[in-house]
Amino acid sequence: MADRPRRRIPEATVSRLPVYLRLLNELADAETHHVSSEQLAELGGVNAAKVRKDLSYLGTYGVRGVGYEVRYLVYQIERELGLNHDWPVVIVGAGNLGQALSGYGGFGQKGFPVAGVVDVDPSKIGSVIGGVRVRHIDELPQIVASRSVAIGVVAVPATGAQDAADRLVKAGVTSILNFAPAVIAVPRGINVRKVDLALELQILSYHEQSRSTTLRAVPGSGKSASA
Amino acid sequence: MADRPRRRIPEATVSRLPVYLRLLNELADAETHHVSSEQLAELGGVNAAKVRKDLSYLGTYGVRGVGYEVRYLVYQIERELGLNHDWPVVIVGAGNLGQALSGYGGFGQKGFPVAGVVDVDPSKIGSVIGGVRVRHIDELPQIVASRSVAIGVVAVPATGAQDAADRLVKAGVTSILNFAPAVIAVPRGINVRKVDLALELQILSYHEQSRSTTLRAVPGSGKSASA
DNA sequence: CATTGTGAAGCGTTTCACAGCC
DNA sequence: GGCTGTGAAACGCTTCACAATG
Numbered sequence: 001m002a003d004r005p006r007r008r009i010p011e012a013t014v015s016r017l018p019v020y021l022r023l024l025n026e027l028a029d030a031e032t033h034h035v036s037s038e039q040l041a042e043l044g045g046v047n048a049a050k051v052r053k054d055l056s057y058l059g060t061y062g063v064r065g066v067g068y069e070v071r072y073l074v075y076q077i078e079r080e081l082g083l084n085h086d087w088p089v090v091i092v093g094a095g096n097l098g099q100a101l102s103g104y105g106g107f108g109q110k111g112f113p114v115a116g117v118v119d120v121d122p123s124k125i126g127s128v129i130g131g132v133r134v135r136h137i138d139e140l141p142q143i144v145a146s147r148s149v150a151i152g153v154v155a156v157p158a159t160g161a162q163d164a165a166d167r168l169v170k171a172g173v174t175s176i177l178n179f180a181p182a183v184i185a186v187p188r189g190i191n192v193r194k195v196d197l198a199l200e201l202q203i204l205s206y207h208e209q210s211r212s213t214t215l216r217a218v219p220g221s222g223k224s225a226s227a
Numbered sequence: 228m229a230d231r232p233r234r235r236i237p238e239a240t241v242s243r244l245p246v247y248l249r250l251l252n253e254l255a256d257a258e259t260h261h262v263s264s265e266q267l268a269e270l271g272g273v274n275a276a277k278v279r280k281d282l283s284y285l286g287t288y289g290v291r292g293v294g295y296e297v298r299y300l301v302y303q304i305e306r307e308l309g310l311n312h313d314w315p316v317v318i319v320g321a322g323n324l325g326q327a328l329s330g331y332g333g334f335g336q337k338g339f340p341v342a343g344v345v346d347v348d349p350s351k352i353g354s355v356i357g358g359v360r361v362r363h364i365d366e367l368p369q370i371v372a373s374r375s376v377a378i379g380v381v382a383v384p385a386t387g388a389q390d391a392a393d394r395l396v397k398a399g400v401t402s403i404l405n406f407a408p409a410v411i412a413v414p415r416g417i418n419v420r421k422v423d424l425a426l427e428l429q430i431l432s433y434h435e436q437s438r439s440t441t442l443r444a445v446p447g448s449g450k451s452a453s454a
Numbered sequence: 455c456a457t458t459g460t461g462a463a464g465c466g467t468t469t470c471a472c473a474g475c476c
Numbered sequence: 477g478g479c480t481g482t483g484a485a486a487c488g489c490t491t492c493a494c495a496a497t498g
Contacts (some may be wrong), residue, residue, distance in 0.1 A: 001282040010434075018429040020412065036457065045410050049460095049491055056459055064458045064497045082431050082436025089428070100327050101424075112428050115481060150435045151428065174438065175431040177424075183246065183272055191434040193427045197328075197404075200246040200420045201316070201339050201378065202308050206236075207418045208377045209309025211401065239467055248483045276469055276482095283481055291475045324477065 007218055008081070015028070019044055021077045027070050036067035080094045088115035088147045088167045090173070092164040093155035094124045094134045101155060102130035112151070116143040120160070137167060144171040158182040167190075236307070240281045246271055247281070248304045254297050263294035315342035315374045317400070319391040320382035321351045324406055328382055329357035342374040343367075345377045347387070364394060371398040378402045385409040392419075 009017075023043045027035055037055070042049035055061065055068065058076050062068045073148055078084050089112050091098050101107065102117050114130060114211060118137040125133050135143070153166035154161055154176060161180035175191040178184055181198050236244075250270045254262055265284070268275035282288065287295065289295045290388050294356050316339050318325050328334065329344050341357060345364040354361050362370070370376060379390055380397035381403060386406035395403055402418040405411055408425050 010489070014433050015426070015430055017433070018423075018426040020424075021429070022408065023410070024464050038457080043410065045412060047491065048457095050489090052458060053460075053490080060459075065456045066498070067457065080433070080436075082432045083429060087428070087432050087435065092251055096327060096331070099402050100323060104323070106425070110425050110428070111432075164432075175435055177431060178425055181249065183250070183270065185272060188334050192497090193431060194247075195422055195424065198249075198333070198337050198420065199242070199245040200312060200404055200422060201314070201337070202248070202310060203242055204378050204404060204418055204420060205306070205309045205314050206244070208314065208402055209307075236465070265479080274469065275479095276471090277467090279480060280468085280482075287481075289480050292476070292478045294479065 007057055009057045013057055014045070014081075016044070016054055017051075017077050017081055020051070021074065021081070021083075024070050024074045024077070028074060032070055034067045035070055035073075037062070039067075083111055086111050086113055088113050088149050088152055089109045089151045089177075090115050090140065090147075090168070091117045091153045091155055092119075092137065092140070092144055093160070093167060094119040094121070094127070094129065095155065095157075098153075098155040099129045101153060102132055105130065115147040115149050116140075118143070140167055140171040144168075146171055149173060151177065154178045154180050154184070156180055163209055234284055236284045241308075243271075243273070243277075243281055244304050244308055247278070248301065248308070248310075251297050251301045251304070255301060256420055260297055262297055262300075263292045264289070266294075275406055313338050313340055314378055315340050316374050316378045316380055316404075317342050317367065317370055317374075317376045317395070318344045318380045318382055319346070319364065319395060320353070320366070320387070321348070321356065322382065322384070325380075325382040326356045328380060328406075329359055332357065341377070342376050343370040345370070364391075366395055367398040371395075371400055376400060378404065381405045381407050381411070383407055425447040
């Protein structure tokens with residue numbers, strides 16, 4: 001109540017807060033009441049100083065000599081991340097991925113209920129996936145407006161990604177989670193994050209590649225024994 | 228052939244090379260033969276100087292006054308990322324996600340054929356998904372050894388993620404793509420990347436949250452008009 | 455006295471600005 | 477003339493190290 005955390009939180013910290021939150025929730029489930037930055041760092045696989053600096057952006061919630069109170073910290077992180085209320089999402093694309101996401105369920109449990117699923121393909125309209133009826137993409141504006149949807153999920157093939165993003169933005173969505181293997185252009189002020197399987201695999205490929213180049217500079221034989 | 232690109236490529240650059248590669252392949256499909264850093268930057272939504280610096284780590288492949296030759300650059304990036312040969316992957320977890328990943332198909336087309344899918348659950352063993360028979364997780368070492376698998380995919384619930392990672396590492400895998408919403412600990416030298424839906428949504432939630440805090444410090448009404 | 459919160463140093467990444475080159 | 481390649485500056489993030497403190 002005392003100090004308003006009116007500081008700007010660095011992007012790198014924002015992307016770690018959900019990790020801490022998850023760990024803290026696990027600790028809370030295990031009836032652990034206090035945790036030190038050292039312990040959290042161990043669990044999260046990061047540096048303890050980083051944990052402290054990250055948490056310090058939220059406010060002064062630790063106690064010297066003691067650590068952090070788990071439940072209180074959970075509360076503060078949730079508040080800071082805006083997780084103290086639901087964020088309905090709309091999914092564009094009712095293909096394999098859209099269906100999987102909608103049917104997943106864990107979505108709604110985590111505070112991101114599926115407000116709607118839309119598709120361009122008439123043959124998909126009307127089918128029910130994950131308890132939600134698939135509607136035509138032209139209904140996007142109504143869905144977004146009526147349920148105050150701020151977050152849209154792009155789950156269409158790469159070729160349709162930009163169109164999906166354009167429609168989401170036009171409908172009033174201001175954050176987009178893009179699963180399509182494509183770069184999407186959006187107006188300033190719109191947040192985009194991507195989840196890109198091929199990209200991640202290619203990054204791992206690079207590391208494997210450089211591993212073999214480093215360990216043995218012998219081309220040809222791709223065999224490598226275990227260390 | 229002339230200059231060996233024996234420089235260490237910064238991690239930030241590595242994670243952008245797959246993006247450039249995709250854009251370049253699209254350009255190649257469109258019969259575009261040359262591209263400037265400016266154009267690539269435009270397509271990728273990044274700064275042109277960044278594109279040039281990124282590409283310069285690969286070698287001196289541009290031509291001043293002209294730009295980069297698309298197909299040649301594709302070749303060089305693929306070589307650098309180790310995409311000039313296949314990287315078979317093994318998927319741990321034959322649940323919804325494991326099935327979706329295995330059945331996806333785009334996996335193999337992109338140079339990451341599914342060498343095997345394993346699960347602990349006996350009831351899942353033997354079923355065929357994406358043309359691959361699900362085997363018991365104890366067969367992991369044989370699968371990894373016989374197919375020289377370097378990359379493992381963790382597609383199990385959070386509670387089983389660490390065990391899955393441990394087994395993959397023990398079997399000889401040196402890179403892991405983790406889809407489970409959990410931090411996994413691995414020995415030094417093992418590469419881990421994560422794909423975390425909840426985390427991404429929570430990051431977007433933060434930005435939406437701070438948007439509403441910034442624009443109108445009025446709590447209660449969550450209505451916001453379009454710009 | 456264990457542990458936080460944080461200046462300051464260190465390090466990696468981004469961007470600028472322009473020399474170099476085709 | 478146009479565009480690359482790259483030093484150097486600017487920036488942000490990470491880590492150190494330690495004073496502050498319950």
